Amino acid sequence: MSVTILFLALIASIVGWFLAHQxxxxxxxxxxxxxxxxxxxVPPPAFVAKVGLGVLLAVIGCxxxxxxxxxxxxxxxxxxxxxxxxRILWLNTVLLVxxxxxxxxxxxxxxxxxxxxxxxxxxxxxxxxxAFVAGQLLAWRELNAAGYFLASNPANAFFYLLTGxxxxxxxxxxxxxxxxxxxxxxxxxxxxxxxxxxxxxxYWHFLLFVWLALFALLTxxxxxxxxxxxxxxx
Amino acid sequence: MVDVVxxxxxxxxxxxxxxxxxxxxxxxxxxxxxxxDAKVIAIQYAMTAIxxxxxALVLSWLMRLQLGFPGTFSFIDGSNYYQYIxxxxxIMVVYLLTALFLGGFGNYLIPLMVGARDMAFPYVNMISYxxxxxxxxxxxxxxxxxxGPTGAGWTLYPPQAILSGTPGRDFGIILMLVSLMLFIIGxxxxxxxxxxxxxxxxxxxxxxxxxxxxxxGIVTATIMALLAFPGLFVACVMMLFDRVLGTSFFMPAIIExxxxxxxxxxxxxxxxxxxxxxxxPEVYIVAVPAFGIVSDLISTHARKNIFGxxxxxxxxxxxxxxxxxxxxxxxxxxxxxxxxxxxFAVTTLIIAVPTAIKVYNxxxxxxxxxxxxxxxxxxxxxxxxxxxxxxxxGLFLGNVSVDVPLSATMFVVAHFHMVMGVAPILVVFGGIxxxxxxxxxxxxxxxxxxxxxxxxxxxxxxxxxxxHYLGLIGVPRRYYELxxxxxxxxxxxxxxxxxxxxxxxxxxxxxxxxxNLIWSLFRGKEAGSNPWRATTLEWQTxxxxxxxxxxxxxxxxxxxxxxDYSAPGAKEDFLPQNQPPQAVPAPAGAAS
Numbered sequence: 161m162s163v164t165i166l167f168l169a170l171i172a173s174i175v176g177w178f179l180a181h182q183x184x185x186x187x188x189x190x191x192x193x194x195x196x197x198x199x200x201x202v203p204p205p206a207f208v209a210k211v212g213l214g215v216l217l218a219v220i221g222c223x224x225x226x227x228x229x230x231x232x233x234x235x236x237x238x239x240x241x242x243x244x245x246x247r248i249l250w251l252n253t254v255l256l257v258x259x260x261x262x263x264x265x266x267x268x269x270x271x272x273x274x275x276x277x278x279x280x281x282x283x284x285x286x287x288x289x290x291a292f293v294a295g296q297l298l299a300w301r302e303l304n305a306a307g308y309f310l311a312s313n314p315a316n317a318f319f320y321l322l323t324g325x326x327x328x329x330x331x332x333x334x335x336x337x338x339x340x341x342x343x344x345x346x347x348x349x350x351x352x353x354x355x356x357x358x359x360x361x362x363y364w365h366f367l368l369f370v371w372l373a374l375f376a377l378l379t380x381x382x383x384x385x386x387x388x389x390x391x392x393x394x
Numbered sequence: 395m396v397d398v399v400x401x402x403x404x405x406x407x408x409x410x411x412x413x414x415x416x417x418x419x420x421x422x423x424x425x426x427x428x429x430x431d432a433k434v435i436a437i438q439y440a441m442t443a444i445x446x447x448x449x450a451l452v453l454s455w456l457m458r459l460q461l462g463f464p465g466t467f468s469f470i471d472g473s474n475y476y477q478y479i480x481x482x483x484x485i486m487v488v489y490l491l492t493a494l495f496l497g498g499f500g501n502y503l504i505p506l507m508v509g510a511r512d513m514a515f516p517y518v519n520m521i522s523y524x525x526x527x528x529x530x531x532x533x534x535x536x537x538x539x540x541x542g543p544t545g546a547g548w549t550l551y552p553p554q555a556i557l558s559g560t561p562g563r564d565f566g567i568i569l570m571l572v573s574l575m576l577f578i579i580g581x582x583x584x585x586x587x588x589x590x591x592x593x594x595x596x597x598x599x600x601x602x603x604x605x606x607x608x609x610x611g612i613v614t615a616t617i618m619a620l621l622a623f624p625g626l627f628v629a630c631v632m633m634l635f636d637r638v639l640g641t642s643f644f645m646p647a648i649i650e651x652x653x654x655x656x657x658x659x660x661x662x663x664x665x666x667x668x669x670x671x672x673x674x675p676e677v678y679i680v681a682v683p684a685f686g687i688v689s690d691l692i693s694t695h696a697r698k699n700i701f702g703x704x705x706x707x708x709x710x711x712x713x714x715x716x717x718x719x720x721x722x723x724x725x726x727x728x729x730x731x732x733x734x735x736x737x738f739a740v741t742t743l744i745i746a747v748p749t750a751i752k753v754y755n756x757x758x759x760x761x762x763x764x765x766x767x768x769x770x771x772x773x774x775x776x777x778x779x780x781x782x783x784x785x786x787x788g789l790f791l792g793n794v795s796v797d798v799p800l801s802a803t804m805f806v807v808a809h810f811h812m813v814m815g816v817a818p819i820l821v822v823f824g825g826i827x828x829x830x831x832x833x834x835x836x837x838x839x840x841x842x843x844x845x846x847x848x849x850x851x852x853x854x855x856x857x858x859x860x861x862h863y864l865g866l867i868g869v870p871r872r873y874y875e876l877x878x879x880x881x882x883x884x885x886x887x888x889x890x891x892x893x894x895x896x897x898x899x900x901x902x903x904x905x906x907x908x909x910n911l912i913w914s915l916f917r918g919k920e921a922g923s924n925p926w927r928a929t930t931l932e933w934q935t936x937x938x939x940x941x942x943x944x945x946x947x948x949x950x951x952x953x954x955x956x957x958d959y960s961a962p963g964a965k966e967d968f969l970p971q972n973q974p975p976q977a978v979p980a981p982a983g984a985a986s
Binding site: 161164165168171172175179182183184185186187188189191192193194203207208209211212215216218219222223226227229230233234237239310311313314317318321325 | 625
């Protein structure tokens, strides 16, 4: 569970940092009147949505941290046999990086008010993400053809589970991205669009990060790092 | 840091709040069924949770009938008994308490208490309820599938949960896992709302340190739940794979009925880690909102400010954090490394410190207070007593050496029912008696309320107190029948019969409560807007019950903390949070 504990420590430090700025040592029973550091109006909906996405990413992050913990815990047993990682995963990784970069491009376009850039970025990002999911399916087929079935070994089961859950999150993101694309093609004002583009971009970067971590885990790279860290600590 | 900001002459202009774009219902369906109004969603959550909770109550009766009078009821056999246990536990913990505290109380109280018009994402909030309802229906459906619901115990431990000897192995377990996954998805949508609304939509003047403790409790529990439920989700997905697709995440090579199963290489302990990573925070997910609500009930009905508000906040936050590093104390007997046992015992005992701080503060709030023994207050006081008793037996069980002999006995059953069954339910009742006037505009009947309280309070003690004794003499839990065990004296059987009769009476007494809820809706005394003369914002709404958008044209401005009771020099014995300072005579005294 060390990955999960590390993840929780990260969340705890974010929460702690936030709370440290909230005057938790104030004595509210002595304070009457409107207090100085209070906001004057309700924050703009775009910011509220961003905080909401942040909380959602924490939940998704926890999900993947737990999956990784389970993976490492099982991988520690003697009979663990890592399965050969299909080559196509490297291509898929490049596709996801491109997808993320395209959305960043769209975001920069949105900040500068360039509608053409936004549309192109969103489309390119969506296509690359679709190609990524298709590539993951190809990887599954390749493994199946080579006889690495889901149920034949715990390592295989973990491989399908981790890649599957990640792909489902990409597909969920594609729904939101599709809505943003339709907004962009219907010609919604840039000010209204910017928030959606930003949310999509943040979500994509996050899923890219998760994928890189999973990829490192599945290729055995993370396991080696883990062993080295443990050796250093003990 | 500036400790005191006191500015009695500060005249604040009315909040200039833009007309927030609110969702406006246009038809009966969008107003009362597919509603995006948090108050309606709260009532939907509460009614669904209580309905499925009644099913769990009836299941507990059936279990008690078997234990109290074994062999008398031919329709209860061993398989049924395990199904009753499983469904009773899961429903009560997840589908009743979690949903009611967070989905019910959270939805109703958070927007009102922080001075918002609604939740941050009302549409997502609505979906949250409907996914929850679907989860409840899927769970209930398992009663009607061939083989019935799963009988794996609420912990659903593999490998037995999906082996053919366990009741409900064919369909019941699948429906249970799917239902839990749906619940978690639905809860995540709601939970996002509770957190973001509290962080972002507080009205002018409402700093975090002016939030009522109810909001602190509910939001802390929500954050814990958002981080803990993924543990259960992962466990459910992996077990579903094991059951349906034949993988071996949790299933070791196993011989069943002389036949080697297709599984090999799975780790049952892995499931226990994932399950209890969720399972232990879950205890506090139902306890922390109860802490918050009970603080508000006590302060309001004792007409005195809460003692040590800051400590209460810090304690809630530290309990929330600590609850994530104690899960191993559920696994002392799983054969894990004794060093881990030591670690988890230490963290478990440490968590008693903030919890004890809270109990001291409640008691010190009562010290020399003007206590009004209204029905909500009776429930709140009963909570303190019950929680202390349940908590103290928890200290016993937190120690490895005490836990090992007691772990599979009725002592554990008594402990967790006191601390996370009876105690939070008492707060649920107290909360309903307290806020019902705001929700409906009418008071609940007082006499019925008192009858309900005394039968429930004394009755639950009659049930669970003797159970500690049964556990100490070694009566095991999870046993359908005791048989002729030499170490169990015949008196244990009489005690079991007594417990059963008490359980039947307590269960039946809830009819008085349900009757009261319905009768008072039509015949109850008109409540007015603030019957308990409370300070928090939900009692200051222009309409009762609060209308759509909660606050009329302008949002309230908050000038003071949530516990200004019996302030010296004030005309009334309470100062609402939105009362401007200049309205108080003798401002010099108000600062003390």
